[in-house]
Amino acid sequence: MTTELKTLLGQAADRPATFTPDVADLVAAGRHRTRVRRAVISGATAATTATAVIAVLLVGHLGRTAPQPATIAQPKMVTDLCAKSDDFFRTANDDAWRREVVSTWTDKVVEVTDLDGAITVRRSPDGSQYAYCVAGVPINGRPLGGFGATLLNVGIVTRPYQIQRYWSMACGDEPVDRDDRSTLCMGVRYSYAGRVPEGVTRIAFSGLGQHADATIKDGYWVHRVYTDDIRNGTTDPIYITMYNDSGKQVFKERY
Amino acid sequence: MRAETEQDYVEFVTHQANALCRTAYLLCGDWRRAEDATQEALIRLYRVWGRIQRKGAVGAYARKVVVSTTLDALRRKSSQEVVGGDDYFVNETERTDPLGVLEDRLVITKALAELPPRQRACVVLRYFDELSVEETAAALDCRPGTVKSQTLRALEKLRTHPALAELSDLAVRG
Incomplete structure (x- = not known):
């Protein structure tokens, strides 16, 4: 049976014409596929790396030991934390543009500081671009940012109605010893920044049991809000309300 | 490259x-x-x-x-x-072929068509390409035992295929 089967299969696969593909076409198609595959793999690798970096940052952020309260007074002033945040770039986000912002964008448009840190809007040396910079005072003897630095976040403000928000661990306005590793801080400081929309003269914050206006200067605004428990935001969320010069509300949104 | x-x-x-x-x-x-x-x-x-x-x-x-x-x-x-x-x-009709060869081709291709793809592949690789069980398993990315069982089932179906059985009878008589 099997011998006969082989004969039948051989007969069935016989034909006068021989299959001779164009080898040059095959090689060209193979080269093209190889190039495409390499490009796809490069893209996927970059995406995976970016995801891994984000995951590491999150783990580092969430994994910090909560500090204990203490009674030693905090530093009176927070001075230019962004400019001192070189460690962050070396370890977590060594980005030429961010380093340039920290080192050369020294023109501060508007800034608010508190015992937990600061948010600043900075202008580029040529005056054409603006960036925000969030910095934090170390907690529990360890700098914020997850990788041993005080700079928490930095980015460029591009869109006319962009509202930048960043939250970070904080101790609040009560004096604590930030170098004491037994210090327990469970608070969160929300940092906001943006460009003042045309016609808006006042930007008000409400929520977390607080009411306050953002600091506005030269067309940009910044603000920081503190809560001792991040879960408070679900029951008393933060709203940003914008008013024009006649006191009319022109914008209200939860952030 | x-x-x-x-x-x-x-x-x-x-x-x-x-x-x-x-x-x-x-x-x-x-x-x-x-x-x-x-x-x-x-x-x-x-x-x-x-x-x-x-x-x-x-x-x-x-x-x-x-x-x-x-x-x-x-x-x-x-x-x-x-x-x-x-x-x-x-199956492409080739009128220049001898009638007997053409019939044989039709018979085997029809019989193969009635096999599931994996069984068909086992038959072709084992009896046309003359691969061993292990080589066939490697080509099909399965275990040698699977090749054996699939081949066995395929041969049983081919044996009972009416057209192929008739062909075998003719071959025996001839």
């Missing part, structure tokens, strides 16, 4: 393309589909040629790619096209 490596690929294609195409034909029953599948397999082979050549298993890998490409094409066909009964396994 380096020039000499590419030249090896060109030589392989020049000498083996037709044989691979014949295997593909027995798997799908249509020369045009077989040629398409073979070309696709050869293009895929180009990408991994250097690595496969270093391993010294070019022929086996090429056959594996041809089988998978041909069977994949059949699977795609089932979801993308409406296939009509006996026309699924089309």
